[in-house]
Amino acid sequence: MRLDKYLCESTDLTRSQARTVLASGEITVNGEVVKRGTHIMQDGDDVQWEGESLAIIGLRYIMLNKPAGYECSLRNSQHPSVMSLIDVDKRDRLHTVGRLDVETTGLILITDDGQWTHRIISPRHRCDKVYLATLAETLPQNAGELFLAGVLLEGEDKPTLPAVLERVDERSARLTIQEGKYHQVRRMFASLGNLVLALHRERIGPVSLDADLQPGESRYLTPAEVAALAQSSDGDAPA
Missing domain, CATH: 3.10.290.10 (RNA-binding S4 domain)
Incomplete structure (x- = not known):
């Protein structure tokens, strides 16, 4: 070189x-x-x-606890980019693995390894993505059955894949999905006439958000986490 x-x-x-x-x-x-x-x-x-x-900067794999008000973009537009929260060299090389919308919080992955990203978001695989939703209204008793059967979202020609709903309390629920349609979680609850007031991603595949990370904080993934994520997942879009 x-x-x-x-x-x-x-x-x-x-x-x-x-x-x-x-x-x-x-x-x-x-x-x-x-x-x-x-x-x-x-x-x-x-x-x-x-x-x-000096040493060559190697490939990096980062877990970020995304706060509300940040975009999963490379550059600031209407809102600041999540990249502004990462204090590393050559930050312009990094990209997010999938996205969360501006108001959704929680686990986001950031890397400069394009092949790793492709393996994670490949539509040939289905990876659990777990969200905790705070809702405006109480869910109907048959919500779990409806989500497990798949719901046809507005503007779509195919129903969602089976999703698992776990009631946490009267107005909050944990939802596990295996795909990443645009704003999918919010749209799924909207199909039941409910509004998502707050949405937090807790897990992607086998990797959960580190409980020690405060909003806006990040850490590097362990080698075991990097390897485990490469073996799972499908496409991702803002939830």
């Missing part, structure tokens, strides 16, 4: 900024100042900038 490319891959420097830093003699390779961006790196080379060794 060329030295200028290595600098861009291991820092937030652009290619032009890397050339400037090199020209100023700020970069050493194995203790020697190198000013040529075309210098070819060898395995084991120690590249330092201002006395600190």
Whole structure:
């Protein structure tokens, strides 16, 4: 790899900024100042900038407890992006694995591994996604049966896949779905004449939101979590 490319891959420097830093003699390779961006790196080379060794930024897998008021987008539009909550280098490389709408809170996955994302959102697999919904009205007694049978949402030509409803109390319920139609959870409850006042995603596949994460906080997934998620899931859209 060329030295200028290595600098861009291991820092937030652009290619032009890397050339400037090199020209100023700020970069050493194995203790020697190198000013040529075309210098070819060898395995084991120690590249330092201002006395600190650099390393290529590897693939990242992040769990975020999304607060309300944030969009699952790369850039701020009407609302701030969830990416603004992640304090990492090369943040522009990251993307969300599926989406939650602005007011929905809870578990969102963020990565820069496109192949991993594709495996998770592949429509060939069905992955449980679990939501806790706070409702405006009490659910009818047959709500569980209706959701398990599948409901035809407005604007759709096929009913939803079977979904499991667990009543938590009079006006809250936990819903497990295996697909990701647009605003699906809200639309499912709306089909029963009910309004979702608050919606929180608790789990994707085998991975639950870390109870230690406050809204807006994040952590890296463990290797076991990364592997488990790669073996599950289907398409995802705002709930």
